[in-house]
Amino acid sequence: MRVLITARVPEEVLSLIRQDHETEMHHEDRPIDRGKLLEGVEGKVGLLCTITDRIDTEVLDVAPALKVIANYGVGFEHIDIDGATQRGIPVTNTPGVLTEATADLAFALILATARRVAEGDKRVRQGKFQYWAPLLFLGQDVSGKTLGILGMGRIGKAVARRAAGFGMKLIYHSRTRLSPIEERELGASLQPLETVLREADFVTLHVPLTPHTRHLIGSRELELMKNSAYLINTAR
Structure with missing residues (x-):
């Protein structure tokens, strides 16, 4: 063959x-x-x-x-x-093989954006870091913040498990609702899309690319989000 x-x-x-x-x-x-x-x-x-x-x-x-x-x-x-x-x-195809890896990446991006890791790394590599200052590259807390998960499939649930270690409040929007047992175990609350966008400090996307999800996030959705919120996209 x-x-x-x-x-x-x-x-x-x-x-x-x-x-x-x-x-x-x-x-x-x-x-x-x-x-x-x-x-x-x-x-x-x-x-x-x-x-x-x-x-x-x-x-x-x-x-x-x-x-x-x-x-x-x-x-x-x-x-x-x-x-x-x-x-x-x-x-x-190979469903499931990248679940944990993608969840790791999503949470790494949450931490990196909140704590401005890439900006600080770039400053050091350019030889421009000279001193510490109280407000220099001051980022945001992740612990205790609200995480909005769009798409609570395998990867969404894996991200939710990681968020639990940071004491984050979990809200989600998904085509299929989790069972009451799963919601209780993850501490996750199903909400309308608009509510997730308005309330979340971090919104992370974990949906497949379909006619229904194409252009899921546009100008209208971005305007609903907090000015201080972060959008993490490890989906399509």
Whole structure:
């Protein structure tokens, strides 16, 4: 089975695939060029792609032998699912593998923005830090503040668990409400979107990209937020 891999992947992954298949891999970190993608997928039976690859009708049409599309990641909006289904090509993804990592990143961004870590780091690296002053890079507390979570799925709940360690008040808005037991365990309260935006000191996004969530946050929503609030986006 001939497989096209559109990005460099860990050696462990590559070795596993090569046990049973002949592979062709894009060896650069930058996304594969469109022309190389179309040329490379011809005659392939398997395609391992990433979020940066647009797998649309054009790609599917030049690869009639394709039997499987394996997405290296969770989100799959870059793949024409309907087109693949019509051709009998299964599409796989990796739900759950990035839950804790993404939650770590989201909370790291909460801390970094509140405490102005990037600004201070830049000042030091530029050799401009000369003295401490009471108001120099004075940030905001995270402990005890209100965290608004938009999208309380796997990642949203993982962020909520981290927030508990900082004694944060948790409010959330989500398509599906948590069970009473989960709400009690997380200390989270379901609220309308407008309430979350108005009351939260930090708003963190954890929703998939769908027609319903596209442009979820626009000028109207930003105007509802506190002037002192922070918006963290680790979703699409």
